[in-house]
Amino acid sequence: MQFMATVTTTHPGTSVERVYEDLRAAIISGEYEPGERLRAEALAERFGTSRTPVREALMLLEGDGLVGIEPRRGAVVRSFDPADLADLYEVRAVLEARAAGLAAARITPDDLAALEATCDRAESQTGNSARTVDTLIATNEDFHRIVIAAAGSPRLSAALRTVAGIPRPFKTVFWNDASERARSLAAHREIIAGLRAGSTDRAESATRLHVLNARDFLTEVMRERD
Amino acid sequence: MQFMATVTTTHPGTSVERVYEDLRAAIISGEYEPGERLRAEALAERFGTSRTPVREALMLLEGDGLVGIEPRRGAVVRSFDPADLADLYEVRAVLEARAAGLAAARITPDDLAALEATCDRAESQTGNSARTVDTLIATNEDFHRIVIAAAGSPRLSAALRTVAGIPRPFKTVFWNDASERARSLAAHREIIAGLRAGSTDRAESATRLHVLNARDFLTEVMRERD
DNA sequence: TTGCGGTCGTTTGCATGCAAAAGGACGCGC
DNA sequence: GCGCGTCCTTTTGCATGCAAACGACCGCAA
Structure with missing residues (x-):
C-alpha cells in the first residue's frame, strides 16, 4: 500500500504518531465500540x-488504557464497566488535584486568562445540540490541559496519560445534563479562584471535588443504565 | 538471526515482552548508562x-520514562537530573500514598504478614556488601509492590509504572547510607501499622513522608555530587 | 583557523514475506 | 444428538529488504 498519495496533508512526524493520534481519536469518538476487535490489516488500510x-500505535494505546492486547489474539477496544470508570476517575482526581496544586504556585496571568476564556466559552453554550456538546467537551479538555501544563511536571x-x-459516549451523557454543566462551570471558576490566589489547598480541593463529582455522576448513570 | 538457540530458557510470551523485561532490567541495573545510545541492530543481536x-520494546520503555526516543534520531537511555528525580518522586509520593490509603481498607492478613517479612528481612541485612545492598533494594521493591497490589486499582x-x-546507581547511594536504611525501615513499619489499623490517613501520610524523604535524600546527594 | 557545502556511511522507519497460532467448519465416532 | 479430532482460514508476530534521513567527514574558501 505504498501509493498513499499524500492522504490528508498528513500530520508531521512519523507514521506511528499519525496512526496513534488518529486511532485514538477514532476510539474516543466512539467510532469503534468497546469490545470491538481491531485488526491490524484493516487499520493499516484505513490509515494508508x-x-x-499500526501494531506499534496499538501498543501505545494499550499503555493509555484504551486498547487491550492479548498475545496472538489481537487488540480490542477496551470496555469500561462502572468499576473501571470509578477507578479511573479516582486516579484522575488524585493526579489532577496535584497538578492544580502545583499550578497554583506557577501559573501565569496569561494562563489564568485562558482559563477564564474557557469558562466564558462554556457559559455561552446552551442547548443540547451535538455541536454544543462537542464544544463543551472540547472546552472542558482545554481547561484541564491548561492546568496540567501549568503544573510544569513532565x-x-x-x-x-494513563x-x-x-470514549466520548460517556462524556456525552455528562455534558447533556444541565445541572452537571452548571456544576462543572462553577467548579472550574472555583479552581481558577484558587489558582489566582496562589492557594495550593484551594486549587487542589476544588479540583478533587470536581473530578470526584464527575465520577459520581457517571457511575450513577451507568448503574441505572443496566 | 533466526537461529536463536533458545537463548536463556526464554520467558514465556512474545519476543517484545522478553526484550522489554530484559532491556528494562539492563537499563535499571546501570549496564547502559544514562545518555547512552540504544541502537536497534545491536540490541536485536544481543537479545537474539x-x-x-526491539523497536517496540523501546517504545514501551519510553512510556515508562526510561528511554527517550526522537524520530529519525534513535533511542537513548534517559538521564536523570536532580529536577527530574524530584519530579518523579513527587508523583510517586502522590500515587503510592493513595495506593497505601486504598490498601488500608482491603489488605489481607497474608499481605500484612508478607510486609512484616520484608521488614524482618531488611533488618537482618547489615554491612555494605554489594549482596547486602542488592537484597535491600529487592526487599524494598517487594514491600512497595505488595502495597500497590493490595490497593487493587489497575x-x-x-x-x-510511569x-x-x-537506574540502580541512584538506589545504591540510598541503600548504602545507614541512617537512610534505618529511616526506611522505620517508615515501612509505620506504614504497616497504618495498614493493620485500617487507617487510610495513617497509611497515606506515612507513605507520603517515606517517599518524600527518599526524594530529599537523593536530590541532596545529587546536589553535592556536582 | 574557522565556517560552509557536498559526499558517504550508518541507522532509522516502513513495507512485506512467511511461519505458526487461534478459531471455526466439518465430519466422524460414540 | 453431542463431543471430539482434523483441516482450513484468518490473523498475528517476527525477520528482512529498502528508501530516506541524519550526521560525520572532508575539502575549500574566506
Missing part, C-alpha cells in the same frame, strides 16, 4: 500504512 | 531477535 506502525503529565482517555 | 520487537498500578523505574 502497513501493519508495522512526570505528572505522563502519569495522567487515565486521560475515555 | 530482529529489530522489530489504573493506579498503570500510572505508577514513575517506577530509576
Whole structure:
C-alpha cells in the first residue's frame, strides 16, 4: 500500500504518531465500540500504512488504557464497566488535584486568562445540540490541559496519560445534563479562584471535588443504565 | 538471526515482552548508562531477535520514562537530573500514598504478614556488601509492590509504572547510607501499622513522608555530587 | 583557523514475506 | 444428538529488504 498519495496533508512526524493520534481519536469518538476487535490489516488500510506502525500505535494505546492486547489474539477496544470508570476517575482526581496544586504556585496571568476564556466559552453554550456538546467537551479538555501544563511536571503529565482517555459516549451523557454543566462551570471558576490566589489547598480541593463529582455522576448513570 | 538457540530458557510470551523485561532490567541495573545510545541492530543481536520487537520494546520503555526516543534520531537511555528525580518522586509520593490509603481498607492478613517479612528481612541485612545492598533494594521493591497490589486499582498500578523505574546507581547511594536504611525501615513499619489499623490517613501520610524523604535524600546527594 | 557545502556511511522507519497460532467448519465416532 | 479430532482460514508476530534521513567527514574558501 505504498501509493498513499499524500492522504490528508498528513500530520508531521512519523507514521506511528499519525496512526496513534488518529486511532485514538477514532476510539474516543466512539467510532469503534468497546469490545470491538481491531485488526491490524484493516487499520493499516484505513490509515494508508502497513501493519508495522499500526501494531506499534496499538501498543501505545494499550499503555493509555484504551486498547487491550492479548498475545496472538489481537487488540480490542477496551470496555469500561462502572468499576473501571470509578477507578479511573479516582486516579484522575488524585493526579489532577496535584497538578492544580502545583499550578497554583506557577501559573501565569496569561494562563489564568485562558482559563477564564474557557469558562466564558462554556457559559455561552446552551442547548443540547451535538455541536454544543462537542464544544463543551472540547472546552472542558482545554481547561484541564491548561492546568496540567501549568503544573510544569513532565512526570505528572505522563502519569495522567494513563487515565486521560475515555470514549466520548460517556462524556456525552455528562455534558447533556444541565445541572452537571452548571456544576462543572462553577467548579472550574472555583479552581481558577484558587489558582489566582496562589492557594495550593484551594486549587487542589476544588479540583478533587470536581473530578470526584464527575465520577459520581457517571457511575450513577451507568448503574441505572443496566 | 533466526537461529536463536533458545537463548536463556526464554520467558514465556512474545519476543517484545522478553526484550522489554530484559532491556528494562539492563537499563535499571546501570549496564547502559544514562545518555547512552540504544541502537536497534545491536540490541536485536544481543537479545537474539530482529529489530522489530526491539523497536517496540523501546517504545514501551519510553512510556515508562526510561528511554527517550526522537524520530529519525534513535533511542537513548534517559538521564536523570536532580529536577527530574524530584519530579518523579513527587508523583510517586502522590500515587503510592493513595495506593497505601486504598490498601488500608482491603489488605489481607497474608499481605500484612508478607510486609512484616520484608521488614524482618531488611533488618537482618547489615554491612555494605554489594549482596547486602542488592537484597535491600529487592526487599524494598517487594514491600512497595505488595502495597500497590493490595490497593487493587489497575489504573493506579498503570500510572505508577510511569514513575517506577530509576537506574540502580541512584538506589545504591540510598541503600548504602545507614541512617537512610534505618529511616526506611522505620517508615515501612509505620506504614504497616497504618495498614493493620485500617487507617487510610495513617497509611497515606506515612507513605507520603517515606517517599518524600527518599526524594530529599537523593536530590541532596545529587546536589553535592556536582 | 574557522565556517560552509557536498559526499558517504550508518541507522532509522516502513513495507512485506512467511511461519505458526487461534478459531471455526466439518465430519466422524460414540 | 453431542463431543471430539482434523483441516482450513484468518490473523498475528517476527525477520528482512529498502528508501530516506541524519550526521560525520572532508575539502575549500574566506
